[in-house]
Amino acid sequence: MRDPSSQCCCQPMLDEFQKSKFALHHDEPGDFCRSQWQRGDRSIIWLLYRWLFAAFFAGGVLASCIQHFNEGTWFIYLTDWGFVLCFYACTYGAVVATIYFIRPSYFEPGSWALKIYWASHFTTTVLALMITLVFWTALYPSMAGGPIGLYNLWAHAFNSVCMLIDCFVVAFPTRLMHFIYPLVIGLTYGIFSLIYYFAGGTDYGGNHFIYFILDWERPGLAIGSVCGCIVLALIFCVMVFWIYRFRIWIYERCVQPPTEVMQTREAPEKVQRV
Incomplete structure:
Protein backbone atom coordinates (compact mmCIF):
# COMPACT_ATOMS: atom_id res chain seq x y z
CA MET A 1 0.00 0.00 0.00
CA ARG A 2 1.27 3.45 -0.85
CA ASP A 3 1.90 5.64 2.16
CA PRO A 4 -0.28 8.79 1.86
CA SER A 5 2.31 10.79 3.78
CA SER A 6 4.81 10.17 0.97
CA GLN A 7 2.68 11.98 -1.59
CA CYS A 8 3.74 15.34 -2.89
CA CYS A 9 2.05 18.22 -1.06
CA CYS A 10 0.83 19.50 -4.45
CA GLN A 11 -0.74 16.16 -5.38
CA PRO A 12 -4.29 17.19 -4.31
CA MET A 13 -4.14 20.11 -6.74
CA LEU A 14 -2.63 17.99 -9.52
CA ASP A 15 -5.46 15.49 -9.07
CA GLU A 16 -7.93 18.28 -9.83
CA PHE A 17 -6.87 18.51 -13.47
CA GLN A 18 -9.37 15.96 -14.72
CA LYS A 19 -12.29 16.36 -17.07
CA SER A 20 -14.68 14.91 -14.49
CA LYS A 21 -13.84 17.68 -12.03
CA PHE A 22 -15.57 20.24 -14.24
CA ALA A 23 -18.88 18.62 -13.33
CA LEU A 24 -21.13 19.68 -10.47
CA HIS A 25 -21.82 16.20 -9.13
CA HIS A 26 -21.17 15.14 -5.55
CA ASP A 27 -22.25 11.79 -4.12
CA GLU A 28 -23.20 13.06 -0.66
CA PRO A 29 -25.96 15.73 -0.85
CA GLY A 30 -25.91 16.21 2.92
CA ASP A 31 -22.48 17.86 2.64
CA PHE A 32 -24.16 20.92 1.12
CA CYS A 33 -26.54 21.19 4.07
CA ARG A 34 -24.22 20.66 7.04
CA SER A 35 -21.11 22.16 8.57
CA GLN A 36 -17.77 20.38 8.46
CA TRP A 37 -17.57 20.80 12.22
CA GLN A 38 -21.03 19.94 13.49
CA ARG A 39 -21.79 16.85 15.55
CA GLY A 40 -24.69 14.80 14.33
CA ASP A 41 -26.69 14.98 11.15
CA ARG A 42 -28.66 18.13 12.04
CA SER A 43 -27.67 21.22 14.01
CA ILE A 44 -29.81 24.15 15.10
CA ILE A 45 -26.63 26.20 15.57
CA TRP A 46 -25.72 25.66 11.92
CA LEU A 47 -29.22 26.64 10.86
CA LEU A 48 -29.05 29.88 12.88
CA TYR A 49 -25.61 30.64 11.47
CA ARG A 50 -26.86 30.28 7.92
CA TRP A 51 -29.82 32.62 8.46
CA LEU A 52 -27.68 35.19 10.31
CA PHE A 53 -25.33 35.34 7.32
CA ALA A 54 -28.30 35.73 4.97
CA ALA A 55 -29.76 38.51 7.14
CA PHE A 56 -26.37 40.26 7.31
CA PHE A 57 -26.09 40.54 3.54
CA ALA A 58 -29.81 41.25 3.10
CA GLY A 59 -29.45 44.30 5.34
CA GLY A 60 -26.35 45.47 3.47
CA VAL A 61 -27.87 45.07 0.01
CA LEU A 62 -31.11 46.78 0.99
CA ALA A 63 -29.40 49.71 2.73
CA SER A 64 -26.89 50.30 -0.05
CA CYS A 65 -29.55 50.07 -2.75
CA ILE A 66 -31.71 52.67 -0.96
CA GLN A 67 -28.79 55.00 -0.29
CA HIS A 68 -26.98 54.74 -3.64
CA PHE A 69 -29.75 53.83 -6.09
CA ASN A 70 -29.30 57.08 -8.04
CA GLU A 71 -31.78 56.37 -10.84
CA GLY A 72 -30.58 52.80 -11.25
CA THR A 73 -26.81 53.33 -11.48
CA TRP A 74 -26.48 51.12 -8.39
CA PHE A 75 -26.92 48.15 -10.72
CA ILE A 76 -23.95 48.94 -12.99
CA TYR A 77 -21.18 48.39 -10.43
CA LEU A 78 -19.34 45.10 -10.04
CA THR A 79 -19.26 45.75 -6.30
CA ASP A 80 -23.04 45.64 -6.18
CA TRP A 81 -23.17 42.60 -8.43
CA GLY A 82 -20.89 40.87 -5.95
CA PHE A 83 -22.89 42.18 -2.98
CA VAL A 84 -26.09 40.75 -4.46
CA LEU A 85 -24.35 37.43 -5.14
CA CYS A 86 -23.23 37.27 -1.49
CA PHE A 87 -26.83 37.79 -0.42
CA TYR A 88 -28.07 35.24 -2.96
CA ALA A 89 -25.53 32.51 -2.08
CA CYS A 90 -25.98 32.91 1.68
CA THR A 91 -29.78 32.98 1.45
CA TYR A 92 -29.75 29.96 -0.87
CA GLY A 93 -27.55 28.13 1.64
CA ALA A 94 -29.94 29.04 4.46
CA VAL A 95 -32.92 27.69 2.51
CA VAL A 96 -31.06 24.47 1.67
CA ALA A 97 -30.03 24.01 5.32
CA THR A 98 -33.61 24.61 6.46
CA ILE A 99 -35.06 22.06 4.05
CA TYR A 100 -32.46 19.53 5.14
CA PHE A 101 -33.13 20.23 8.83
CA ILE A 102 -36.82 19.52 8.33
CA ARG A 103 -36.42 16.61 5.92
CA PRO A 104 -32.86 15.20 5.62
CA SER A 105 -33.81 12.83 2.81
CA TYR A 106 -35.18 15.58 0.57
CA PHE A 107 -32.07 16.11 -1.57
CA GLU A 108 -30.69 13.38 -3.80
CA PRO A 109 -27.21 13.05 -5.37
CA GLY A 110 -27.07 15.14 -8.52
CA SER A 111 -29.84 17.51 -7.41
CA TRP A 112 -29.88 20.65 -9.57
CA ALA A 113 -30.71 22.74 -6.51
CA LEU A 114 -27.41 21.69 -4.92
CA LYS A 115 -25.48 22.12 -8.16
CA ILE A 116 -26.64 25.72 -8.42
CA TYR A 117 -25.71 26.35 -4.79
CA TRP A 118 -22.26 24.81 -5.25
CA ALA A 119 -21.46 26.90 -8.34
CA SER A 120 -22.86 30.13 -6.88
CA HIS A 121 -20.99 29.76 -3.57
CA PHE A 122 -17.62 29.24 -5.28
CA THR A 123 -18.28 32.03 -7.78
CA THR A 124 -19.35 34.44 -5.05
CA THR A 125 -16.28 33.73 -2.91
CA VAL A 126 -13.81 34.26 -5.76
CA LEU A 127 -15.62 37.40 -6.94
CA ALA A 128 -15.73 38.84 -3.41
CA LEU A 129 -11.96 38.38 -2.99
CA MET A 130 -11.26 39.99 -6.36
CA ILE A 131 -13.55 42.95 -5.63
CA THR A 132 -11.88 43.54 -2.29
CA LEU A 133 -8.35 43.49 -3.69
CA VAL A 134 -9.08 45.62 -6.77
CA PHE A 135 -11.07 48.19 -4.81
CA TRP A 136 -8.51 48.80 -2.05
CA THR A 137 -5.45 48.69 -4.31
CA ALA A 138 -6.64 50.31 -7.56
CA LEU A 139 -9.83 52.28 -6.93
CA TYR A 140 -9.88 53.58 -3.37
CA PRO A 141 -6.50 55.42 -3.57
CA SER A 142 -7.88 57.50 -6.47
CA MET A 143 -10.97 58.58 -4.54
CA ALA A 144 -11.31 61.83 -2.68
CA GLY A 145 -10.02 61.72 0.88
CA GLY A 146 -12.41 61.24 3.76
CA PRO A 147 -13.77 58.53 6.05
CA ILE A 148 -13.90 55.03 4.65
CA GLY A 149 -17.59 54.66 5.46
CA LEU A 150 -19.66 51.66 6.49
CA TYR A 151 -20.74 50.86 2.93
CA ASN A 152 -17.14 50.53 1.69
CA LEU A 153 -16.31 48.22 4.58
CA TRP A 154 -19.51 46.22 4.12
CA ALA A 155 -19.24 45.76 0.36
CA CYS A 167 -15.48 28.37 3.12
CA PHE A 168 -13.89 27.18 6.33
CA VAL A 169 -17.11 25.93 7.95
CA VAL A 170 -19.13 24.39 5.09
CA ALA A 171 -18.81 20.64 4.46
CA PHE A 172 -18.89 20.43 0.66
CA PRO A 173 -15.66 20.22 -1.37
CA THR A 174 -14.04 22.79 -3.63
CA ARG A 175 -13.16 21.87 -7.19
CA LEU A 176 -10.38 23.79 -8.89
CA MET A 177 -11.95 23.15 -12.29
CA HIS A 178 -14.96 25.19 -11.21
CA PHE A 179 -12.90 28.28 -12.10
CA ILE A 180 -15.05 28.48 -15.22
CA TYR A 181 -18.00 29.86 -13.24
CA PRO A 182 -16.37 33.00 -11.78
CA LEU A 183 -14.60 33.42 -15.11
CA VAL A 184 -17.96 33.53 -16.92
CA ILE A 185 -19.28 36.16 -14.50
CA GLY A 186 -16.13 38.27 -14.90
CA LEU A 187 -16.24 38.14 -18.69
CA THR A 188 -19.96 38.90 -18.62
CA TYR A 189 -19.31 42.04 -16.61
CA GLY A 190 -16.51 43.10 -18.96
CA ILE A 191 -18.84 42.75 -21.95
CA PHE A 192 -21.58 44.59 -20.06
CA SER A 193 -19.24 47.52 -19.35
CA LEU A 194 -18.37 47.71 -23.07
CA ILE A 195 -22.03 47.67 -24.10
CA TYR A 196 -22.83 50.26 -21.42
CA TYR A 197 -20.08 52.51 -22.79
CA PHE A 198 -21.34 52.31 -26.40
CA ALA A 199 -24.90 52.89 -25.19
CA GLY A 200 -23.78 56.22 -23.74
CA GLY A 201 -24.10 55.21 -20.08
CA THR A 202 -22.45 57.16 -17.28
CA ASP A 203 -21.38 56.35 -13.74
CA TYR A 204 -22.61 57.82 -10.45
CA GLY A 205 -20.59 61.00 -11.06
CA GLY A 206 -21.57 61.44 -14.71
CA ASN A 207 -18.34 60.02 -16.19
CA HIS A 208 -18.58 58.10 -19.45
CA PHE A 209 -17.38 54.88 -17.83
CA ILE A 210 -18.25 52.69 -14.86
CA TYR A 211 -14.73 52.47 -13.39
CA PHE A 212 -11.81 54.48 -14.68
CA ILE A 213 -9.86 51.24 -15.18
CA LEU A 214 -12.70 50.16 -17.53
CA ASP A 215 -12.69 53.35 -19.59
CA TRP A 216 -13.25 52.05 -23.13
CA GLU A 217 -12.07 55.34 -24.58
CA ARG A 218 -8.70 53.90 -23.59
CA PRO A 219 -9.15 50.32 -24.84
CA GLY A 220 -5.64 49.28 -23.89
CA LEU A 221 -6.29 50.11 -20.24
CA ALA A 222 -9.74 48.48 -20.28
CA ILE A 223 -8.56 45.27 -21.94
CA GLY A 224 -5.53 45.13 -19.65
CA SER A 225 -7.80 45.55 -16.63
CA VAL A 226 -10.09 42.73 -17.79
CA CYS A 227 -7.11 40.43 -18.39
CA GLY A 228 -5.61 41.36 -15.03
CA CYS A 229 -8.87 40.57 -13.26
CA ILE A 230 -9.02 37.20 -15.01
CA VAL A 231 -5.56 36.37 -13.70
CA LEU A 232 -6.55 37.49 -10.21
CA ALA A 233 -9.69 35.36 -10.35
CA LEU A 234 -7.63 32.28 -11.28
CA ILE A 235 -5.23 32.95 -8.40
CA PHE A 236 -8.13 33.26 -5.97
CA CYS A 237 -9.61 30.01 -7.31
CA VAL A 238 -6.39 28.27 -6.29
CA MET A 239 -6.45 30.07 -2.93
CA VAL A 240 -10.02 28.96 -2.17
CA PHE A 241 -9.11 25.40 -3.14
CA TRP A 242 -6.22 25.34 -0.67
CA ILE A 243 -8.46 26.76 2.07
CA TYR A 244 -10.67 23.73 1.46
CA ARG A 245 -7.67 21.38 1.64
CA PHE A 246 -6.51 23.07 4.85
CA ARG A 247 -9.99 22.60 6.31
CA ILE A 248 -9.90 18.88 5.50
CA TRP A 249 -6.37 18.57 6.91
CA ILE A 250 -7.47 20.06 10.24
CA TYR A 251 -10.64 17.97 10.30
CA GLU A 252 -8.79 14.69 9.73
CA ARG A 253 -6.29 15.40 12.48
CA CYS A 254 -8.47 17.06 15.09
CA VAL A 255 -12.05 15.88 14.63
CA GLN A 256 -12.49 12.79 12.45
CA PRO A 257 -11.88 9.47 14.26
CA PRO A 258 -8.61 7.77 13.13
CA THR A 259 -10.50 4.69 11.87
CA GLU A 260 -12.55 6.84 9.47
CA VAL A 261 -9.40 8.53 8.20
CA MET A 262 -7.79 5.17 7.42
CA GLN A 263 -10.94 3.95 5.66
CA THR A 264 -11.01 7.10 3.54
CA ARG A 265 -7.37 6.71 2.54
CA GLU A 266 -7.55 2.96 1.92
CA ALA A 267 -10.67 3.12 -0.29
CA PRO A 268 -8.81 4.04 -3.54
CA GLU A 269 -6.30 1.20 -2.94
CA LYS A 270 -9.13 -1.33 -2.56
CA VAL A 271 -10.68 -0.19 -5.81
CA GLN A 272 -7.35 -0.68 -7.61
CA ARG A 273 -7.01 -4.28 -6.38
CA VAL A 274 -10.47 -5.36 -7.61
Whole structure:
Protein backbone atom coordinates (compact mmCIF):
# COMPACT_ATOMS: atom_id res chain seq x y z
CA MET A 1 0.00 0.00 0.00
CA ARG A 2 1.27 3.45 -0.85
CA ASP A 3 1.90 5.64 2.16
CA PRO A 4 -0.28 8.79 1.86
CA SER A 5 2.31 10.79 3.78
CA SER A 6 4.81 10.17 0.97
CA GLN A 7 2.68 11.98 -1.59
CA CYS A 8 3.74 15.34 -2.89
CA CYS A 9 2.05 18.22 -1.06
CA CYS A 10 0.83 19.50 -4.45
CA GLN A 11 -0.74 16.16 -5.38
CA PRO A 12 -4.29 17.19 -4.31
CA MET A 13 -4.14 20.11 -6.74
CA LEU A 14 -2.63 17.99 -9.52
CA ASP A 15 -5.46 15.49 -9.07
CA GLU A 16 -7.93 18.28 -9.83
CA PHE A 17 -6.87 18.51 -13.47
CA GLN A 18 -9.37 15.96 -14.72
CA LYS A 19 -12.29 16.36 -17.07
CA SER A 20 -14.68 14.91 -14.49
CA LYS A 21 -13.84 17.68 -12.03
CA PHE A 22 -15.57 20.24 -14.24
CA ALA A 23 -18.88 18.62 -13.33
CA LEU A 24 -21.13 19.68 -10.47
CA HIS A 25 -21.82 16.20 -9.13
CA HIS A 26 -21.17 15.14 -5.55
CA ASP A 27 -22.25 11.79 -4.12
CA GLU A 28 -23.20 13.06 -0.66
CA PRO A 29 -25.96 15.73 -0.85
CA GLY A 30 -25.91 16.21 2.92
CA ASP A 31 -22.48 17.86 2.64
CA PHE A 32 -24.16 20.92 1.12
CA CYS A 33 -26.54 21.19 4.07
CA ARG A 34 -24.22 20.66 7.04
CA SER A 35 -21.11 22.16 8.57
CA GLN A 36 -17.77 20.38 8.46
CA TRP A 37 -17.57 20.80 12.22
CA GLN A 38 -21.03 19.94 13.49
CA ARG A 39 -21.79 16.85 15.55
CA GLY A 40 -24.69 14.80 14.33
CA ASP A 41 -26.69 14.98 11.15
CA ARG A 42 -28.66 18.13 12.04
CA SER A 43 -27.67 21.22 14.01
CA ILE A 44 -29.81 24.15 15.10
CA ILE A 45 -26.63 26.20 15.57
CA TRP A 46 -25.72 25.66 11.92
CA LEU A 47 -29.22 26.64 10.86
CA LEU A 48 -29.05 29.88 12.88
CA TYR A 49 -25.61 30.64 11.47
CA ARG A 50 -26.86 30.28 7.92
CA TRP A 51 -29.82 32.62 8.46
CA LEU A 52 -27.68 35.19 10.31
CA PHE A 53 -25.33 35.34 7.32
CA ALA A 54 -28.30 35.73 4.97
CA ALA A 55 -29.76 38.51 7.14
CA PHE A 56 -26.37 40.26 7.31
CA PHE A 57 -26.09 40.54 3.54
CA ALA A 58 -29.81 41.25 3.10
CA GLY A 59 -29.45 44.30 5.34
CA GLY A 60 -26.35 45.47 3.47
CA VAL A 61 -27.87 45.07 0.01
CA LEU A 62 -31.11 46.78 0.99
CA ALA A 63 -29.40 49.71 2.73
CA SER A 64 -26.89 50.30 -0.05
CA CYS A 65 -29.55 50.07 -2.75
CA ILE A 66 -31.71 52.67 -0.96
CA GLN A 67 -28.79 55.00 -0.29
CA HIS A 68 -26.98 54.74 -3.64
CA PHE A 69 -29.75 53.83 -6.09
CA ASN A 70 -29.30 57.08 -8.04
CA GLU A 71 -31.78 56.37 -10.84
CA GLY A 72 -30.58 52.80 -11.25
CA THR A 73 -26.81 53.33 -11.48
CA TRP A 74 -26.48 51.12 -8.39
CA PHE A 75 -26.92 48.15 -10.72
CA ILE A 76 -23.95 48.94 -12.99
CA TYR A 77 -21.18 48.39 -10.43
CA LEU A 78 -19.34 45.10 -10.04
CA THR A 79 -19.26 45.75 -6.30
CA ASP A 80 -23.04 45.64 -6.18
CA TRP A 81 -23.17 42.60 -8.43
CA GLY A 82 -20.89 40.87 -5.95
CA PHE A 83 -22.89 42.18 -2.98
CA VAL A 84 -26.09 40.75 -4.46
CA LEU A 85 -24.35 37.43 -5.14
CA CYS A 86 -23.23 37.27 -1.49
CA PHE A 87 -26.83 37.79 -0.42
CA TYR A 88 -28.07 35.24 -2.96
CA ALA A 89 -25.53 32.51 -2.08
CA CYS A 90 -25.98 32.91 1.68
CA THR A 91 -29.78 32.98 1.45
CA TYR A 92 -29.75 29.96 -0.87
CA GLY A 93 -27.55 28.13 1.64
CA ALA A 94 -29.94 29.04 4.46
CA VAL A 95 -32.92 27.69 2.51
CA VAL A 96 -31.06 24.47 1.67
CA ALA A 97 -30.03 24.01 5.32
CA THR A 98 -33.61 24.61 6.46
CA ILE A 99 -35.06 22.06 4.05
CA TYR A 100 -32.46 19.53 5.14
CA PHE A 101 -33.13 20.23 8.83
CA ILE A 102 -36.82 19.52 8.33
CA ARG A 103 -36.42 16.61 5.92
CA PRO A 104 -32.86 15.20 5.62
CA SER A 105 -33.81 12.83 2.81
CA TYR A 106 -35.18 15.58 0.57
CA PHE A 107 -32.07 16.11 -1.57
CA GLU A 108 -30.69 13.38 -3.80
CA PRO A 109 -27.21 13.05 -5.37
CA GLY A 110 -27.07 15.14 -8.52
CA SER A 111 -29.84 17.51 -7.41
CA TRP A 112 -29.88 20.65 -9.57
CA ALA A 113 -30.71 22.74 -6.51
CA LEU A 114 -27.41 21.69 -4.92
CA LYS A 115 -25.48 22.12 -8.16
CA ILE A 116 -26.64 25.72 -8.42
CA TYR A 117 -25.71 26.35 -4.79
CA TRP A 118 -22.26 24.81 -5.25
CA ALA A 119 -21.46 26.90 -8.34
CA SER A 120 -22.86 30.13 -6.88
CA HIS A 121 -20.99 29.76 -3.57
CA PHE A 122 -17.62 29.24 -5.28
CA THR A 123 -18.28 32.03 -7.78
CA THR A 124 -19.35 34.44 -5.05
CA THR A 125 -16.28 33.73 -2.91
CA VAL A 126 -13.81 34.26 -5.76
CA LEU A 127 -15.62 37.40 -6.94
CA ALA A 128 -15.73 38.84 -3.41
CA LEU A 129 -11.96 38.38 -2.99
CA MET A 130 -11.26 39.99 -6.36
CA ILE A 131 -13.55 42.95 -5.63
CA THR A 132 -11.88 43.54 -2.29
CA LEU A 133 -8.35 43.49 -3.69
CA VAL A 134 -9.08 45.62 -6.77
CA PHE A 135 -11.07 48.19 -4.81
CA TRP A 136 -8.51 48.80 -2.05
CA THR A 137 -5.45 48.69 -4.31
CA ALA A 138 -6.64 50.31 -7.56
CA LEU A 139 -9.83 52.28 -6.93
CA TYR A 140 -9.88 53.58 -3.37
CA PRO A 141 -6.50 55.42 -3.57
CA SER A 142 -7.88 57.50 -6.47
CA MET A 143 -10.97 58.58 -4.54
CA ALA A 144 -11.31 61.83 -2.68
CA GLY A 145 -10.02 61.72 0.88
CA GLY A 146 -12.41 61.24 3.76
CA PRO A 147 -13.77 58.53 6.05
CA ILE A 148 -13.90 55.03 4.65
CA GLY A 149 -17.59 54.66 5.46
CA LEU A 150 -19.66 51.66 6.49
CA TYR A 151 -20.74 50.86 2.93
CA ASN A 152 -17.14 50.53 1.69
CA LEU A 153 -16.31 48.22 4.58
CA TRP A 154 -19.51 46.22 4.12
CA ALA A 155 -19.24 45.76 0.36
CA HIS A 156 -15.44 45.74 -0.07
CA ALA A 157 -14.13 44.05 3.08
CA PHE A 158 -16.81 42.24 5.07
CA ASN A 159 -17.90 40.46 1.88
CA SER A 160 -14.55 38.67 1.57
CA VAL A 161 -14.16 38.06 5.30
CA CYS A 162 -17.61 36.48 5.55
CA MET A 163 -17.21 34.29 2.47
CA LEU A 164 -13.79 33.07 3.63
CA ILE A 165 -15.24 32.17 7.01
CA ASP A 166 -18.01 30.31 5.21
CA CYS A 167 -15.48 28.37 3.12
CA PHE A 168 -13.89 27.18 6.33
CA VAL A 169 -17.11 25.93 7.95
CA VAL A 170 -19.13 24.39 5.09
CA ALA A 171 -18.81 20.64 4.46
CA PHE A 172 -18.89 20.43 0.66
CA PRO A 173 -15.66 20.22 -1.37
CA THR A 174 -14.04 22.79 -3.63
CA ARG A 175 -13.16 21.87 -7.19
CA LEU A 176 -10.38 23.79 -8.89
CA MET A 177 -11.95 23.15 -12.29
CA HIS A 178 -14.96 25.19 -11.21
CA PHE A 179 -12.90 28.28 -12.10
CA ILE A 180 -15.05 28.48 -15.22
CA TYR A 181 -18.00 29.86 -13.24
CA PRO A 182 -16.37 33.00 -11.78
CA LEU A 183 -14.60 33.42 -15.11
CA VAL A 184 -17.96 33.53 -16.92
CA ILE A 185 -19.28 36.16 -14.50
CA GLY A 186 -16.13 38.27 -14.90
CA LEU A 187 -16.24 38.14 -18.69
CA THR A 188 -19.96 38.90 -18.62
CA TYR A 189 -19.31 42.04 -16.61
CA GLY A 190 -16.51 43.10 -18.96
CA ILE A 191 -18.84 42.75 -21.95
CA PHE A 192 -21.58 44.59 -20.06
CA SER A 193 -19.24 47.52 -19.35
CA LEU A 194 -18.37 47.71 -23.07
CA ILE A 195 -22.03 47.67 -24.10
CA TYR A 196 -22.83 50.26 -21.42
CA TYR A 197 -20.08 52.51 -22.79
CA PHE A 198 -21.34 52.31 -26.40
CA ALA A 199 -24.90 52.89 -25.19
CA GLY A 200 -23.78 56.22 -23.74
CA GLY A 201 -24.10 55.21 -20.08
CA THR A 202 -22.45 57.16 -17.28
CA ASP A 203 -21.38 56.35 -13.74
CA TYR A 204 -22.61 57.82 -10.45
CA GLY A 205 -20.59 61.00 -11.06
CA GLY A 206 -21.57 61.44 -14.71
CA ASN A 207 -18.34 60.02 -16.19
CA HIS A 208 -18.58 58.10 -19.45
CA PHE A 209 -17.38 54.88 -17.83
CA ILE A 210 -18.25 52.69 -14.86
CA TYR A 211 -14.73 52.47 -13.39
CA PHE A 212 -11.81 54.48 -14.68
CA ILE A 213 -9.86 51.24 -15.18
CA LEU A 214 -12.70 50.16 -17.53
CA ASP A 215 -12.69 53.35 -19.59
CA TRP A 216 -13.25 52.05 -23.13
CA GLU A 217 -12.07 55.34 -24.58
CA ARG A 218 -8.70 53.90 -23.59
CA PRO A 219 -9.15 50.32 -24.84
CA GLY A 220 -5.64 49.28 -23.89
CA LEU A 221 -6.29 50.11 -20.24
CA ALA A 222 -9.74 48.48 -20.28
CA ILE A 223 -8.56 45.27 -21.94
CA GLY A 224 -5.53 45.13 -19.65
CA SER A 225 -7.80 45.55 -16.63
CA VAL A 226 -10.09 42.73 -17.79
CA CYS A 227 -7.11 40.43 -18.39
CA GLY A 228 -5.61 41.36 -15.03
CA CYS A 229 -8.87 40.57 -13.26
CA ILE A 230 -9.02 37.20 -15.01
CA VAL A 231 -5.56 36.37 -13.70
CA LEU A 232 -6.55 37.49 -10.21
CA ALA A 233 -9.69 35.36 -10.35
CA LEU A 234 -7.63 32.28 -11.28
CA ILE A 235 -5.23 32.95 -8.40
CA PHE A 236 -8.13 33.26 -5.97
CA CYS A 237 -9.61 30.01 -7.31
CA VAL A 238 -6.39 28.27 -6.29
CA MET A 239 -6.45 30.07 -2.93
CA VAL A 240 -10.02 28.96 -2.17
CA PHE A 241 -9.11 25.40 -3.14
CA TRP A 242 -6.22 25.34 -0.67
CA ILE A 243 -8.46 26.76 2.07
CA TYR A 244 -10.67 23.73 1.46
CA ARG A 245 -7.67 21.38 1.64
CA PHE A 246 -6.51 23.07 4.85
CA ARG A 247 -9.99 22.60 6.31
CA ILE A 248 -9.90 18.88 5.50
CA TRP A 249 -6.37 18.57 6.91
CA ILE A 250 -7.47 20.06 10.24
CA TYR A 251 -10.64 17.97 10.30
CA GLU A 252 -8.79 14.69 9.73
CA ARG A 253 -6.29 15.40 12.48
CA CYS A 254 -8.47 17.06 15.09
CA VAL A 255 -12.05 15.88 14.63
CA GLN A 256 -12.49 12.79 12.45
CA PRO A 257 -11.88 9.47 14.26
CA PRO A 258 -8.61 7.77 13.13
CA THR A 259 -10.50 4.69 11.87
CA GLU A 260 -12.55 6.84 9.47
CA VAL A 261 -9.40 8.53 8.20
CA MET A 262 -7.79 5.17 7.42
CA GLN A 263 -10.94 3.95 5.66
CA THR A 264 -11.01 7.10 3.54
CA ARG A 265 -7.37 6.71 2.54
CA GLU A 266 -7.55 2.96 1.92
CA ALA A 267 -10.67 3.12 -0.29
CA PRO A 268 -8.81 4.04 -3.54
CA GLU A 269 -6.30 1.20 -2.94
CA LYS A 270 -9.13 -1.33 -2.56
CA VAL A 271 -10.68 -0.19 -5.81
CA GLN A 272 -7.35 -0.68 -7.61
CA ARG A 273 -7.01 -4.28 -6.38
CA VAL A 274 -10.47 -5.36 -7.61
